[in-house]
Amino acid sequence: MIIQVTDLKKNYGDLQVLKGITTQIAEREVVCVIGPSGSGKSTFLRCINQLEEMTSGRIVINGHDLSDPKIDINKVREDVGMVFQRFNLFPHKTVLENVMLAPIKVRKMPQDQARQQGLALLKKVGLEDKADVYPEKLSGGQMQRVAIARALAMNPKVMLFDEPTSALDPELVGEVLTVMKNLAREGMTMIVVTHEMGFAKEVGDRVIFMDQGVIMEEGKPADIFADTKNERLRSFLGRVL
Numbered sequence: 326m327i328i329q330v331t332d333l334k335k336n337y338g339d340l341q342v343l344k345g346i347t348t349q350i351a352e353r354e355v356v357c358v359i360g361p362s363g364s365g366k367s368t369f370l371r372c373i374n375q376l377e378e379m380t381s382g383r384i385v386i387n388g389h390d391l392s393d394p395k396i397d398i399n400k401v402r403e404d405v406g407m408v409f410q411r412f413n414l415f416p417h418k419t420v421l422e423n424v425m426l427a428p429i430k431v432r433k434m435p436q437d438q439a440r441q442q443g444l445a446l447l448k449k450v451g452l453e454d455k456a457d458v459y460p461e462k463l464s465g466g467q468m469q470r471v472a473i474a475r476a477l478a479m480n481p482k483v484m485l486f487d488e489p490t491s492a493l494d495p496e497l498v499g500e501v502l503t504v505m506k507n508l509a510r511e512g513m514t515m516i517v518v519t520h521e522m523g524f525a526k527e528v529g530d531r532v533i534f535m536d537q538g539v540i541m542e543e544g545k546p547a548d549i550f551a552d553t554k555n556e557r558l559r560s561f562l563g564r565v566l
């Protein structure tokens with residue numbers, strides 16, 4: 326198990342957003358998280374990535390207990406890459422510079438090595454010909470692929486995706502999902518919050534249905550998307566499928 330989450334709770338003031346999440350993610354597993362807006366999906370990812378501090382519970386990533394006061398949170402965070410709905414690339418840096426930045430700044434990687442790696446990653450996401458252009462010249466789908474390359478540049482053990490295609494025009498969704506699919510095939514451990522049920526069915530090893538701050542259902546895609554008895558899941562799927 327590369328990620329173990331035990332009774333994770335998160336409050337914002339009086340609002341309890343995560344009400345006790347327990348799950349494990351195995352190495353090389355692709356877990357798709359679905360559920361209605363406001364159910365706590367983003368908060369769940371943000372707790373795993375330490376963008377939010379949990380209120381209580383336990384998260385262990387690759388053997389590191391996040392609540393252990395002695396651990397170096399930044400080191401653990403380096404193992405976890407994240408891709409958001411919006412790409413937030415640095416606008417005044419070229420595509421290649423965007424991908425090179427973190428390894429140089431955080432890992433102290435030599436410039437040449439970072440460049441080689443950056444070019445290889447851009448090739449992987451099909452954008453080697455865009456290395457020297459600025460983000461404003463890219464389509465949303467291309468920007469999101471750069472964002473994926475940038476996250477991969479830190480050589481993470483796990484990749485978290487928070488609705489990576491939700492902000493894209495429909496015709497650009499496929500190219501991003503293809504890159505994610507290839508990544509999954511290569512054995513990357515991934516947690517993907519998505520409304521792309523086709524992707525969840527085809528690529529997901531497991532689907533987690535979150536609702537009102539809890540994991541309401543969890544299982545193999547075939548079982549989750551089959552005729553479920555759970556009324557809330559059924560109604561959610563009725564709305565998105």
Ligand code: ADP
Nearest residue numbers: 337340342360361362363364365366367368369
């Ligand atoms: P989802 O990603 O499933 O749409 P979120 O995790 O974004 O859900 O949000 C779950 C709930 O937590 C929502 O009610 C949202 O308004 C609330 N929430 C999220 N972030 C914050 C925050 N920083 N402060 C207060 N409330 C928040």
Ligand code: MG
Nearest residue numbers: 366367368487
């Ligand atoms: Mg969200």
